[in-house]
Amino acid sequence: xxxxxxxxxxxxxxxxxxxxxxxxxxxxxxxxxxxxxxxxxxxxxxxxxxxxxxxxxxxxxxxxxxxxxxxxxxxxxxxxxxxxxxxxxxxxxxxxxxxxxxxxxxxxxxxxxxxxxxxxxxxxxxxxxxxxxxxxxxxxxxxxxxxxxxxxxxxxxxxxxxxxxxxxxxxxxxxxxxxxxxxxxxxxxxxxxxxxxxxxxxxxxxxxxxxxxxxxxxxxxxxxxxxxxxxxxxxxxxxxxxxxxxxxxxxxxxxxxxxxxxxxxxxxxxxxxxxxxxxxxxxxxxxxxxxxxxxxx
Numbered sequence: 001x002x003x004x005x006x007x008x009x010x011x012x013x014x015x016x017x018x019x020x021x022x023x024x025x026x027x028x029x030x031x032x033x034x035x036x037x038x039x040x041x042x043x044x045x046x047x048x049x050x051x052x053x054x055x056x057x058x059x060x061x062x063x064x065x066x067x068x069x070x071x072x073x074x075x076x077x078x079x080x081x082x083x084x085x086x087x088x089x090x091x092x093x094x095x096x097x098x099x100x101x102x103x104x105x106x107x108x109x110x111x112x113x114x115x116x117x118x119x120x121x122x123x124x125x126x127x128x129x130x131x132x133x134x135x136x137x138x139x140x141x142x143x144x145x146x147x148x149x150x151x152x153x154x155x156x157x158x159x160x161x162x163x164x165x166x167x168x169x170x171x172x173x174x175x176x177x178x179x180x181x182x183x184x185x186x187x188x189x190x191x192x193x194x195x196x197x198x199x200x201x202x203x204x205x206x207x208x209x210x211x212x213x214x215x216x217x218x219x220x221x222x223x224x225x226x227x228x229x230x231x232x233x234x235x236x237x238x239x240x241x242x243x244x245x246x247x248x249x250x251x252x253x254x255x256x257x258x259x260x261x262x263x264x265x266x267x268x269x270x271x272x273x274x275x276x277x278x279x280x281x282x283x284x285x286x287x288x289x290x291x292x293x294x295x296x297x
Contacts (some may be wrong), residue, residue, distance in 0.1 A: 001099045002163075002193065003195035004110040007045075008150045010175040014112035014185035018193070019080040023188060025202035028067035028078055032098055036063050039091050040083035050130060055189075064091075066098060071199035076112070079103060083151045091151070091157035099164060104135070107166040109157040110189050112182070115172035118235045121219045123188035127196070129167040130160055140167055140195045140281045167195060176227060177217045183209040226263065 004015035022028070036042075045062045052058060064081025077099065084091045099107060117124065128143040129135050135142055145153075159166040169186035169192055187206040193246060194201035211275070221227045 001104045001107045001151075001159075002110065003079035003095070003107065005081060005083040005151050009083065009109075009111040011112040011114045012178060012180060012182035012185060014171050014182045014189060015110040016080060016163045016171055016183055017183065017186035018110055018189040019078055021079065021106040021190060021206060022066050022076075023069075023078055025205065026069045026076075028069035028076075030065065031068040031077060032066040033083070034062050034066075034091065034094055035062040036082075036084075038230060039064075039086050039088075040082065041085035044140060045082050046086060047290070050204075051295070064095075065097075068102075074110045074197055075102075075198045076197070076199060077102060088151060088154050089158075092155050094211060096153060096158050096162045096164070097161070098262050100162065103216060104164065105170070107156065107164050108193060109156055109168045110171075110193070111152050112173050112185055112189070113152075113167065114175040114178055116234060117172050117174055118185075118231060119177055120214055121235070124172045125183070125184045125188050125192045126170045127167055128170075129165070130156075131165045131167075134165045134167055138167070143168070167196065169196075176230070177220065180213065180216055183213055184206075204271065206232070 002019070003012065004019040006013070006016045040062055042062075047062060048060045050058055050060050062082045064079065064084070067080075068080045069078065070078050079095060085148050094105075127138065127140040128145075129138075129140045131144060132142075134140060156166045156168055168196045169189055171182075171189050173182045183206040187203040190201050190203050190206075193199070221231055
């Protein structure tokens with residue numbers, strides 16, 4: 001079972017974009033839906049009105065849906081929808097119930113976080129797990145995080161308690177481009193997922209969007225000299241010791257989707273994520289600090 005949720009765990013829409021790509025490109029078939037009535041605050045995540053033709057209107061509800069597909073001899077259940085606002089224990093029980101019904105052996109969740117990383121560098125993906133066999137088999141890190149969590153954390157805990165092995169993959173996306181969906185991060189999540197699961201990685205459609213994505217960010221930076229200066233420093237930074245935590249600020253609202261950057265922030269994550277830090281435990285500490293910073297949400 002592979003799961004992603006829009007909202008708190010989905011910076012730059014990277015995780016949800018990755019799941020949508022898998023669903024569409026692998027030709028997944030609808031399997032199940034979770035009735036949103038018990039779990040959704042419709043004043044926060046509103047249903048949409050759609051017109052099927054000039055005279056017929058219908059309501060599209062924000063539903064968590066599941067699909068099934070076989071890819072490279074691997075049977076997958078794909079879960080995608082908005083993060084629930086209510087009754088998380090019951091919500092997770094329903095998802096794990098589907099996993100058990102179809103004898104799923106593992107759960108892998110996808111997420112994305114805002115980080116001080118340059119948009120033209122390769123996207124870095126952190127993988128964490130609790131099960132030591134899974135950590136050893138797929139070169140993951142043991143999660144040591146303590147603090148506020150989203151539905152991804154609760155669902156992984158529910159999977160562990162139900163006897164499923166579980167892992168969580170997180171992509172780092174540029175904090176200064178939070179409002180732009182990131183095909184690079186989505187593709188990186190799919191590639192890392194494919195390494196673990198053994199399924200196909202249909203990222204060609206995302207790869208084709210890289211130039212447009214980077215050009216859009218370049219345009220934003222071109223119109224903001226302070227942003228350009230920050231990005232130059234970020235790209236030239238060799239290690240975390242060069243980073244001064246309080247040099248930048250960031251305007252945060254209650255919703256990641258509504259973030260409006262003034263200058264990039266050190267307190268979004270806490271520092272640059274380099275290849276060196278990815279190979280050590282520093283990247284994991286970045287994730288932990290980011291999650292702790294979200295307690296006001």
